[in-house]
Amino acid sequence: MNLGGKESEVVSKDCVPSSFAVFCLVMTIWTMIAPGKAQVRGVYPLGMTATNSGVTPEPGFTYSNAFLFYSRDHLKGANGEVVATGQNSVLMDMNSFVWVSKKKIGMLGSPVYSFVATLPIANNSLTSNAQGAISGGGGFADSYYQPFILGWKTKRVDARAIYGFLAPTGRFDASSNSNVGSGYWTHCVAGGESFYLTDNKATSISAFELYEFHGVQEGTGIHPGQALNLDYSLMHTVPLKSDLRLQLGLVGYQQWQTTDKSGPTITPDQAKAHYRVNSLGFASNVMLPARKVSLGLKYFREFSNRSTLQGYSLQISAAVSF
Structure with a gap:
């Protein structure tokens, strides 16, 4: 929901289970009212790499499907005040393909190389309490490619x-209110770490950092501000059976x-209105290592946001390795 301009929202998926937490999945969903007026989110799908952030899957091929639902009902101002109400929802089906090399690279500490391609289908809608239905769209969205991933593993x-x-493969027209693409390229550099507090790796603290370098939007000349993202978790794994593990945590x-954002239609106040997003929640993963299958669930509730939308996210995923 963006009652004063445009929202840029990327939603990706960190395949929740440890067997597929290799990548940050990114795709862009734009809810558009007046092109280029307000940027209220970055392109990274917040929270998607919060668990098992440093883990690289076993060598071979992995397929993941993720169902992502984002819902927001308040637009917050620069001081955290509510400036508009309504309903913004983003629904995505994410198809991700991961390949991990069997051989280690003979330098830089002998990491393992992998790459990921993510092809998303999305649907989004925006409704204002004052104006009713404003915008919406659906279809193939912006695709995300990670051609360079190095993974290290120690005790x-x-x-x-x-x-x-992020490639702007989704439909985008600066004069339309039914876009599912961003209209610009984004380059990302990221790092993920998982620290094990016990010898059996049952308890872990994970962190994921990603920085977004945005390009200029086609048709508007708008250059969105860059963004820094941080995901984190505290998780504990419980063995239920010989081939069944349950991971729970915060x-x-x-x-x-x-x-600052910049462009021909951006005012000084809009340029300086930097957004900030905060959230806490819980996660659970079910892993069947012998079958190379994993299922995951995450729930996040946002709070104390600034210059952006505020709501919650429900993320469900499944992955299988071959």
């Missing part, structure tokens, strides 16, 4: 270094706009 720490880019995320 107490797993880590990953990532480069990826999760959270934060996002900061780090530079």
